[in-house]
Amino acid sequence: MPKMDGEELLKKLRKKTSLPVIFLTSKDDEIDELLGLKLGADDFVKKSGGFSIKVLVERIRVQLRKKDPNTTLEENKSLITHGRLKLDPSQLECEWNNKQLPDKLTTTEFLIVKELAKRPGIIKERAQLMDIAYREDTDIEDRTIDSHVKRIRKKFKKVDPDFSAIETRYGSGYRWNVS
Amino acid sequence: MHKQTIALIDDDRNILTSLSIALEKEGYKVQTYIDGESALIGLTRTPPDLAVLI
Numbered sequence: 286m287p288k289m290d291g292e293e294l295l296k297k298l299r300k301k302t303s304l305p306v307i308f309l310t311s312k313d314d315e316i317d318e319l320l321g322l323k324l325g326a327d328d329f330v331k332k333s334g335g336f337s338i339k340v341l342v343e344r345i346r347v348q349l350r351k352k353d354p355n356t357t358l359e360e361n362k363s364l365i366t367h368g369r370l371k372l373d374p375s376q377l378e379c380e381w382n383n384k385q386l387p388d389k390l391t392t393t394e395f396l397i398v399k400e401l402a403k404r405p406g407i408i409k410e411r412a413q414l415m416d417i418a419y420r421e422d423t424d425i426e427d428r429t430i431d432s433h434v435k436r437i438r439k440k441f442k443k444v445d446p447d448f449s450a451i452e453t454r455y456g457s458g459y460r461w462n463v464s
Numbered sequence: 465m466h467k468q469t470i471a472l473i474d475d476d477r478n479i480l481t482s483l484s485i486a487l488e489k490e491g492y493k494v495q496t497y498i499d500g501e502s503a504l505i506g507l508t509r510t511p512p513d514l515a516v517l518i
Binding site for chain 1: 468470473475483486487490492499500503504507508511512513514515516517518
């Protein structure tokens with residue numbers, strides 16, 4: 286679909302739903318991917334250089350597995366609270382300071398927040414977060430996580446402009462701030 | 465068995481048709497939308513399990 290339409294649709298969709306979205310990009314251009322991530326895409330498949338339906342089907346499977354409650358451990362379905370954070374894995378809903386985030390987290394963003402908040406103070410390397418967010422994907426770049434984190438912070442800042450619970454540890458990764 | 469639904473959004477009917485056939489062969493139910501406006505309405509009214517923006 287025309288580039289602008291796809292991006293605009295994604296932007297509008299993200300205001301209403303956390304539905305997993307895979308974006309097919311027409312260029313090998315990193316900018317396209319970064320823009321898509323900023324708008325809330327969960328994954329990408331490049332159309333150029335021989336678009337593979339098999340790759341798309343595999344990416345679809347990975348995304349669906351992430352949201353499938355049957356593949357989630359029982360303990361992961363219950364509410365997770367840590368300080369001002371409240372996560373509801375069954376609904377993919379997130380509250381901060383008892384306020385629901387106005388822009389819902391995507392499945393990938395939710396998994397990153399959950400992983401960080403599960404062990405406050407412990408540094409999670411980008412590669413570890415990628416494993417959590419993408420499980421079997423192999424060609425996702427480390428910096429993809431940075432875009433997700435940037436977007437997560439932006440969503441939290443809508444309910445708390447001073448939000449600083451996700452700390453960047455330069456050269457290593459991220460951690461949930463214990464304070 | 466419950467089939468998972470994939471929504472495909474593209475302005476090219478040929479792409480929608482060929483991808484639909486491929487995904488149906490994989491056991492998915494497919495919804496297609498030819499433009500952003502109808503997709504936005506359809507995806508919020510009858511949400512699929514996943515959407516692919518082409």
